[in-house]
Amino acid sequence: MCRRTRLSPDHALLLHHAGYGAVALAVAIESIGIPFPGETTLIAAALYAGATHKLNIWIVIAAASCGAILGDNIGFWLGREFGLWLLLRFGRYVRITERRIRLGQYLFRRHGGKVVFFGRFVAVLRALAAFLAGTNRMTWPRFLLFNAAGGIVWSAVYGGGAYMFGSRIKHLLGPVGVTLGVLAVGLAIVGAVFLRRHEEQLADAAERAMPGPVRPPHHRR
Numbered sequence: 050m051c052r053r054t055r056l057s058p059d060h061a062l063l064l065h066h067a068g069y070g071a072v073a074l075a076v077a078i079e080s081i082g083i084p085f086p087g088e089t090t091l092i093a094a095a096l097y098a099g100a101t102h103k104l105n106i107w108i109v110i111a112a113a114s115c116g117a118i119l120g121d122n123i124g125f126w127l128g129r130e131f132g133l134w135l136l137l138r139f140g141r142y143v144r145i146t147e148r149r150i151r152l153g154q155y156l157f158r159r160h161g162g163k164v165v166f167f168g169r170f171v172a173v174l175r176a177l178a179a180f181l182a183g184t185n186r187m188t189w190p191r192f193l194l195f196n197a198a199g200g201i202v203w204s205a206v207y208g209g210g211a212y213m214f215g216s217r218i219k220h221l222l223g224p225v226g227v228t229l230g231v232l233a234v235g236l237a238i239v240g241a242v243f244l245r246r247h248e249e250q251l252a253d254a255a256e257r258a259m260p261g262p263v264r265p266p267h268h269r270r
Contacts, residue, residue, distance in 0.1 A: 068094075068104055069094075069104070069108050069109060069111075069112040070112070071090060071094070072090055072091055072094045072109055072112040072113050072116065073112040073113065073115050073116035073119075074116065075087045075089075075090035075091075075116070076088075076090065076091060076112075076113050076116030076117050076120060076204075077116035077117070077119050077120035077123075078120065079120065079175065079176055080116065080117050080119075080120025080121045080123075080124060080175065080176070080179065080200075081120045081121075081123050081124045081127070081176075081179075082124050082127070082176045082177060082179070082180050083176070084176070087113075087116070087117075087120075087175075088172075088175070088207065091109070091113045091204065091207055091208055091211075092207060092208070092211040094109045094112075094113075094208070095109055095110075095207070095208040095209070095210075095211035095212040096211050096212070098212055099211070099212040099213070106208065106209070106212045109208050109212075110204045110205055110208040110209065111204075113200075113203075113204035113207075113208055114197075114200050114201045114204040114205075117169065117196075117199075117200030117203065117204060118193075118196060118197050118200045120179075121165075121178070121179035121196045121200065122179070122193070122196070123179075124176075124179030124180045124183065125179045125180070125182050125183040125187075125189070125192055125196075126183060127180060127183065128179065128180035128181060128182065128183025128184040128185075129183035129184070129186070130183075132180060132181075132183055132184025132185075133184055133186070136184065154185045154186045157181070157182065157185035157186070157187055158185075158186070158187065158188075161182055161185065161187040161191070161192070161195075162191060162194070162195040163195075164178055164181070164182070165178050165179070165182055165187075165192060165195040165196050165199060166195045166196075166198055166199040166202075167199070168199070169199035169200060169202075169203040170199075170203060179192075179196065182196075
């Protein structure tokens with residue numbers, strides 16, 4: 050039989066007193082791009098709800114969804130306001146030219162929705178996808194659509210899974226996380242190889258689609 054999963058006294062005390070607010074805040078902080086156990090807090094709250102019924106699982110999921118959407122939008126704004134400036138100011142030190150910045154914007158415009166949605170399920174991308182979306186000038190309505198969809202589905206899968214399966218959550222979500230991580234790495238490798246072989250053609254297409262110099266927002270009229 051599977052060993053019963055137990056919450057630490059600190060987690061239980063925090064959830065008992067802060068409840069839904071703790072879930073929303075933890076997920077929001079992680080989503081902004083700050084290292085923080087947002088996913089762990091969501092799972093802990095769902096387990097606590099299932100074990101004690103002192104929290105409503107639907108409100109836990111809603112709180113996590115709201116935190117994910119709010120945090121990602123803050124991360125998106127930070128990337129939109131400062132990410133491009135950082136690349137233009139310091140990118141040359143890591144061989145990121147203006148031509149490559151425009152290429153990144155062009156590719157993110159075409160495939161950014163997939164990165165934002167599926168990034169919610171991968172640890173590193175969960176904290177960086179929103180910032181990258183803002184940096185690469187993804188339109189906010191499109192970002193919001195995929196961000197909200199990813200946040201809600203992620204909260205429901207992880208929160209609902211923890212609530213329903215208790216101690217078996219590690220066995221269920223572990224393979225999911227590994228699979229998504231391997232898939233993300235595999236896609237990144239394939240994308241890097243494709244980009245390397247076709248960078249000039251893609252960069253030319255980006256120049257045609259997005260003419261003019263790349264400038265931070267405060268330089269635009």
